[in-house]
Amino acid sequence: MTYCAGILVDDGLVMIADTRTNAGIDDISTYRKLHIFEWPGDRALALCSAGNLSVSQGTISLLREGVRNPETGELETLETAPTMFRAAQLVGWAVRKMVTDMKPALDEAGIDSGASFLFGGQIRGGPPDLYLVYGQGNFIQCSEDIHFLQIGEHKYGKPILDRAVTADLDLYDAVKLGLISFDSTIRSNLAVGAPLDVCVIRRDVLAVEARHRVEADEPYFRELMDRWSSALREALQSVAPPPYGPHRG
Amino acid sequence: MTYCAGILVDDGLVMIADTRTNAGIDDISTYRKLHIFEWPGDRALALCSAGNLSVSQGTISLLREGVRNPETGELETLETAPTMFRAAQLVGWAVRKMVTDMKPALDEAGIDSGASFLFGGQIRGGPPDLYLVYGQGNFIQCSEDIHFLQIGEHKYGKPILDRAVTADLDLYDAVKLGLISFDSTIRSNLAVGAPLDVCVIRRDVLAVEARHRVEADEPYFRELMDRWSSALREALQSVAPPPYGPHRG
Numbered sequence: 001m002t003y004c005a006g007i008l009v010d011d012g013l014v015m016i017a018d019t020r021t022n023a024g025i026d027d028i029s030t031y032r033k034l035h036i037f038e039w040p041g042d043r044a045l046a047l048c049s050a051g052n053l054s055v056s057q058g059t060i061s062l063l064r065e066g067v068r069n070p071e072t073g074e075l076e077t078l079e080t081a082p083t084m085f086r087a088a089q090l091v092g093w094a095v096r097k098m099v100t101d102m103k104p105a106l107d108e109a110g111i112d113s114g115a116s117f118l119f120g121g122q123i124r125g126g127p128p129d130l131y132l133v134y135g136q137g138n139f140i141q142c143s144e145d146i147h148f149l150q151i152g153e154h155k156y157g158k159p160i161l162d163r164a165v166t167a168d169l170d171l172y173d174a175v176k177l178g179l180i181s182f183d184s185t186i187r188s189n190l191a192v193g194a195p196l197d198v199c200v201i202r203r204d205v206l207a208v209e210a211r212h213r214v215e216a217d218e219p220y221f222r223e224l225m226d227r228w229s230s231a232l233r234e235a236l237q238s239v240a241p242p243p244y245g246p247h248r249g
Numbered sequence: 250m251t252y253c254a255g256i257l258v259d260d261g262l263v264m265i266a267d268t269r270t271n272a273g274i275d276d277i278s279t280y281r282k283l284h285i286f287e288w289p290g291d292r293a294l295a296l297c298s299a300g301n302l303s304v305s306q307g308t309i310s311l312l313r314e315g316v317r318n319p320e321t322g323e324l325e326t327l328e329t330a331p332t333m334f335r336a337a338q339l340v341g342w343a344v345r346k347m348v349t350d351m352k353p354a355l356d357e358a359g360i361d362s363g364a365s366f367l368f369g370g371q372i373r374g375g376p377p378d379l380y381l382v383y384g385q386g387n388f389i390q391c392s393e394d395i396h397f398l399q400i401g402e403h404k405y406g407k408p409i410l411d412r413a414v415t416a417d418l419d420l421y422d423a424v425k426l427g428l429i430s431f432d433s434t435i436r437s438n439l440a441v442g443a444p445l446d447v448c449v450i451r452r453d454v455l456a457v458e459a460r461h462r463v464e465a466d467e468p469y470f471r472e473l474m475d476r477w478s479s480a481l482r483e484a485l486q487s488v489a490p491p492p493y494g495p496h497r498g
Contacts, residue, residue: 155404155405155437156404156405156407156408157408158405158437159405159406159408159409159433159436159437160408160481162433162436162437163433163477163478163481164478164481164482164485171494172490172491172494172496173485173486173490175490175491175494176485176488176490176491177485179491184408184411184412187408187411188404188407188408188411198491198493200494209494209495210491210493210494210495212491212493212494220489220491220492223488223489224488224491227484227487227488228412228484228488229412229413231480231483231484231487231488232409232412232413232481232484233413234480234484235476235477235480235481235483235484236413236422236425236426237422238476238480239425239472239473239476239477239480240469240472241421241422241424241425242421242424242425242428242447242459242461242469242473243469244447244459244461245420245421245424245449245458245459245461246458246459247421
């Protein structure tokens with residue numbers, strides 16, 4: 001299992017991914033799932049993967065080598081894509097090729113060849129953008145109504161993002177919210193685990209502003225969670241009790 | 250789909266259930282899933298159900314009529330069970346009988362006969378207790394480490410309970426938390442919906458202290474959610490920004 005989340009606000013983009021992979025519950029490893037493609041001053045891109053590890057690693061290798069445009073036959077790369085939309089198409093073509101190549105053999109063995117990606121960033125001349133690319137190569141993007149996207153084990157971490165992510169959110173408040181969303185998930189699903197990789201791309205900087213690996217025992221991460229739990233308890237007590245039961249009337 | 254949650258704290262028990270049932274997304278109805286069995290001064294019991302509606306309704310009817318003890322052949326009821334453990338066994342026997350009777354025909358039609366229950370309350374002479382009874386008739390109970398149990402669509406609503414439910418929680422703070430947990434779920438899964446049924450059983454009262462149906466537009470419910478969202482935003486800003494990025498040093 002995996003959990004990755006991307007948050008796109010007015011000020012830019014935050015991407016966070018866990019690093020746990022498992023084949024069963026007794027074969028657990030740490031693999032990087034957040035990959036950065038950066039040409040400072042021109043573009044800063046981040047890609048998070050979930051699903052079959054061979055498919056997602058192969059997709060990333062293809063993207064580094066160049067992906068063949070299915071219409072022109074030309075090799076294209078993330079470095080030369082003129083827009084975020086074209087870059088997202090490249091991710092889609094790459095994963096489609098990997099799945100097509102590997103699916104017959106994996107199907108025979110009863111192994112799921114599914115993979116999905118969060119792909120975000122900014123290319124000079126266009127706005128920051130965030131996409132969810134499916135294993136079939138199609139993709140959706142953040143909109144004026146939806147300011148975050150998730151892949152993998154998304155349910156535990158969704159309510160906090162639903163309640164608190166707005167377009168005007170500070171970029172590092174988005175990092176805090178993302179970390180809380182991950183903590184909610186890690187507490188409930190053993191197949192999602194630290195360390196976590198965090199990447200921050202501020203609007204119009206065209207470079208990665210922060211990249212950081214959060215270890216499970218990092219003091220800031222632990223303090224954030226302790227303070228958050230205290231703040232929740234205080235918030236709870238600040239709301240009036242329900243008007244049914246002994247408090248009524 | 251369904252979501253039901255039970256919270257067992259030192260002061261007593263809170264049970265909440267939604268009322269939405271669906272066969273597909275175009276056949277949605279409202280059915281009560283929280284059932285109260287009360288003999289004031291002697292016992293107060295509450296049962297929430299998830300899963301196949303015919304199985305869960307049949308189980309509740311059997312419990313009202315009396316369930317045959319598989320060892321003695323005697324009819325036993327929730328009114329006469331001497332302990333919460335025996336009462337939970339009755340729930341288990343009843344659901345086991347319903348599933349056994351109905352499974353062959355349902356299997357033929359490809360219909361899931363699964364059902365599960367939250368069963369809680371207090372019987373004179375014993376402490377309050379809360380059980381999760383599976384469709385196979387076996388059950389687990391709350392412990393000194395776990396103060397809540399859930400059935401149905403449980404993931405969205407679990408993190409808030411994980412973070413904030415403690416044994417010393419006020420009974421009506423538990424109601425508030427339960428409602429927040431339901432709101433988190435309702436926002437994300439159309440198959441869980443208001444109205445919600447709430448039941449509060451205070452320790453050693455041996456009667457239901459509060460029973461209430463929360464409609465989607467109830468002013469208290471709406472205000473609780475608005476205040477909660479504001480409190481989260483304030484809590485977020487009260488925590489220091491991460492020591493990576495432009496805030497470092």
